[in-house]
Amino acid sequence: MSTQSLYPVNAELAASAKINDEQYRRMYQESVVNPEGFWREHGRRITWFKDYTKIRKVSFDDHNLYIKWFYDGTLNASYNCLDRHLETRGDQPAIIWEGDDDKDQLTLSYRQLHEKVCAFANALKGQGVQCGDVVTIYMPMVPEAAVAMLACARIGAIHSVIFGGFSPDSIASRIVDGKSKVVITADQGVRGGRIIPLKGNVDAALEHPDVTTVERVIVLQRTGGDIQWQDQRDIWWHDLMAVSSPYCEAVEMNAEDPLFILYTSGSTGTPKGVLHTTGGYMVYASMTHEYVFDYRDGEIYWCTADVGWITGHSYMVYGPLANGATLLMHEGVPNWPSPRRMAEIIDRHQVNILYTAPTLIRALMAEGEDHFNDFDGSSLRILGSVGEPINPEAWRWYYDVIGKERSPIVDTWWQTETGGILISPLPGVTDLKPGSATRPFFGVQPALVDNMGNLIEGAGEGNLVLLDSWPGQMRSVYGDHDRFVLTYFKTFRGMYFTGDGARRDEDGYYWITGRVDDVINVSGHRLGTAEIESALVAHPEVAEAAVVGYPHDIKGQGIYAYVTLTKGTEETEALRQALRQWVRSEIGALATPDLIQWAPGLPKTRSGKIMRRFLRKIAANEVGALGDASTLADPAVIDNLIETRLNRN
Numbered sequence: 001m002s003t004q005s006l007y008p009v010n011a012e013l014a015a016s017a018k019i020n021d022e023q024y025r026r027m028y029q030e031s032v033v034n035p036e037g038f039w040r041e042h043g044r045r046i047t048w049f050k051d052y053t054k055i056r057k058v059s060f061d062d063h064n065l066y067i068k069w070f071y072d073g074t075l076n077a078s079y080n081c082l083d084r085h086l087e088t089r090g091d092q093p094a095i096i097w098e099g100d101d102d103k104d105q106l107t108l109s110y111r112q113l114h115e116k117v118c119a120f121a122n123a124l125k126g127q128g129v130q131c132g133d134v135v136t137i138y139m140p141m142v143p144e145a146a147v148a149m150l151a152c153a154r155i156g157a158i159h160s161v162i163f164g165g166f167s168p169d170s171i172a173s174r175i176v177d178g179k180s181k182v183v184i185t186a187d188q189g190v191r192g193g194r195i196i197p198l199k200g201n202v203d204a205a206l207e208h209p210d211v212t213t214v215e216r217v218i219v220l221q222r223t224g225g226d227i228q229w230q231d232q233r234d235i236w237w238h239d240l241m242a243v244s245s246p247y248c249e250a251v252e253m254n255a256e257d258p259l260f261i262l263y264t265s266g267s268t269g270t271p272k273g274v275l276h277t278t279g280g281y282m283v284y285a286s287m288t289h290e291y292v293f294d295y296r297d298g299e300i301y302w303c304t305a306d307v308g309w310i311t312g313h314s315y316m317v318y319g320p321l322a323n324g325a326t327l328l329m330h331e332g333v334p335n336w337p338s339p340r341r342m343a344e345i346i347d348r349h350q351v352n353i354l355y356t357a358p359t360l361i362r363a364l365m366a367e368g369e370d371h372f373n374d375f376d377g378s379s380l381r382i383l384g385s386v387g388e389p390i391n392p393e394a395w396r397w398y399y400d401v402i403g404k405e406r407s408p409i410v411d412t413w414w415q416t417e418t419g420g421i422l423i424s425p426l427p428g429v430t431d432l433k434p435g436s437a438t439r440p441f442f443g444v445q446p447a448l449v450d451n452m453g454n455l456i457e458g459a460g461e462g463n464l465v466l467l468d469s470w471p472g473q474m475r476s477v478y479g480d481h482d483r484f485v486l487t488y489f490k491t492f493r494g495m496y497f498t499g500d501g502a503r504r505d506e507d508g509y510y511w512i513t514g515r516v517d518d519v520i521n522v523s524g525h526r527l528g529t530a531e532i533e534s535a536l537v538a539h540p541e542v543a544e545a546a547v548v549g550y551p552h553d554i555k556g557q558g559i560y561a562y563v564t565l566t567k568g569t570e571e572t573e574a575l576r577q578a579l580r581q582w583v584r585s586e587i588g589a590l591a592t593p594d595l596i597q598w599a600p601g602l603p604k605t606r607s608g609k610i611m612r613r614f615l616r617k618i619a620a621n622e623v624g625a626l627g628d629a630s631t632l633a634d635p636a637v638i639d640n641l642i643e644t645r646l647n648r649n
């Protein structure tokens with residue numbers, strides 16, 4: 001394997017790319033010097049019912065914070081994704097779907113998708129859903145998930161999509177927070193040959209005493225498997241659709257009206273409902289999709305993210321559909337039933353652009369290159385990566401084996417909160433360095449600050465902040481604006497704090513080093529250590545718990561839990577398994593601890609604060625240089641934890 005560290009931009013691609021080097025420099029300069037003028041022009045890339053005259057109104061002052069874009073314009077997101085394409089590309093495929101079982105194939109043209117969305121929007125109205133209502137969506141990866149989202153957008157309802165891997169408790173807390181009256185789900189999901197009891201999970205969530213708002217559950221029949229049914233509450237998707245008219249006017253929304261909420265984990269408390277609005281989000285999602293992936297008319301674009309994550313919102317639904325793209329949607333997992341599956345899908349559907357996550361690349365890499373011997377891959381033009389830092393070995397493997405040394409990799413750094421990609425190479429512009437997300441997109445002003453908030457100039461390392469707004473930025477935490485201000489704008493006054501650390505090299509390239517807060521990133525999924533800890537201590541036999549991330553070959557980070565049991569409880573393997581199962585059922589499979597170490601005591605300061613620094617080092621098996629332990633109330637605790645540590649590779 002080569003150790004090349006610079007991959008110059010492909011000259012042939014640069015010649016035909018949507019943005020070349022000269023344009024990038026000029027446009028980037030303009031976007032930060034004259035953001036009003038820049039966005040006045042680029043906001044018009046989408047269709048407005050009433051054109052905007054106001055471009056932006058922004059203050060990052062934590063005492064007087066506001067973020068507004070295009071705020072006197074009106075539009076509809078579903079109109080932008082569907083109606084405006086009907087004349088020119090009504091018969092073009094909008095979604096090509098492949099089921100978990102590759103015998104299941106389906107294509108929906110823009111016209112067909114439009115009809116389904118209109119019919120379902122009418123169905124929602126018939127169920128009493130009104131503009132501004134929150135609708136919860138808990139669906140498998142089927143076209144109907146996109147239909148449900150777009151139908152909400154069409155009538156001005158706010159969707160709240162919950163990833164299908166979350167447990168009934170997690171569903172319940174999100175429903176309570178959003179006060180949803182309607183939940184949309186499927187009887188069962190199918191992933192990697194396994195059945196996921198989606199309706200069963202919703203049933204269990206609705207039994208939670210705090211859930212009092214839900215009047216209707218709309219159920220898509222995916223498998224026809226056995227489910228419980230409540231006549232007063234549950235209704236089949238197909239029964240609603242059978243009597244729904246396929247004509248439905250798209251409601252005129254203000255640019256700053258909410259489009260969706262999406263819950264994400266932070267360093268404290270329960271997951272936050274990240275609120276995105278309509279105008280700026282649509283402009284930003286569509287513009288980044290077009291330029292970062294150099295998307296060209298007629299190309300097949302495959303994003304492997306689940307609709308339950310922000311990538312599934314911005315780069316599976318809103319961005320690509322606003323651009324009239326043909327997207328491939330796969331129901332299952334790209335390395336099931338064999339590691340060849342991803343290659344088969346690419347060749348079968350002649351995929352041109354692939355957007356996936358480092359954890360999948362590492363999983364395929366671990367299976368060996370032989371699986372790719374008969375992979376043609378000649379349709380591929382652009383590769384993308386998202387979710388966590390991609391290690392250079394995985395980057396090169398992706399570039400060599402999947403991209404056949406032809407396709408640039410766009411390593412895209414962004415967050416649920418940012419709505420779209422903020423730092424990324426552009427295919428026709430940026431020389432690539434494996435492991436670096438490289439340079440900012442138009443209008444994005446990243447900076448590094450030390451822990452005191454002082455700006456770091458030139459090459460250096462620090463906390464990654466953003467100095468000014470971009471149109472796709474989140475506007476609030478749903479129902480808790482103070483928490484929005486506190487989480488993102490108080491750490492460093494006047495700046496948006498990302499929670500990530502980064503290094504900037506002498507060429508001005510950014511290298512994201514990972515979270516600097518108590519958030520861990522497991523297979524590209526964000527989890528707050530506090531959430532897992534509170535799940536653990538809710539178990540009757542747990543007295544105290546501390547959770548940290550540790551390096552994991554495939555997942556990027558694994559979950560390492562230190563658990564102190566209540567007095568007299570025996571430390572058994574059976575209890576360890578029971579605790580893993582417990583966390584799984586409290587939060588979801590993705591939060592299951594990989595390693596649980598019994599900890600008779602946790603390292604604390606004299607004021608009782610857990611010293612996570614030590615716990616991270618022990619979990620990473622870096623016990624040689626633990627640093628100063630003099631502030632600990634009881635230094636002996638550390639020796640015990642080192643002795644019984646579990647990750648010794």
Ligand code: 6R9
Nearest residue numbers: 386387388389411412413414415416512526
């Ligand atoms: C889009 C998404 C956000 C966090 C983010 C960072 C990490 C995402 C990355 C990356 C390095 C990349 N992250 N992309 N780190 N390089 N290309 O993943 O959103 O689920 O909210 O996670 O993921 O730590 O802060 P989200």
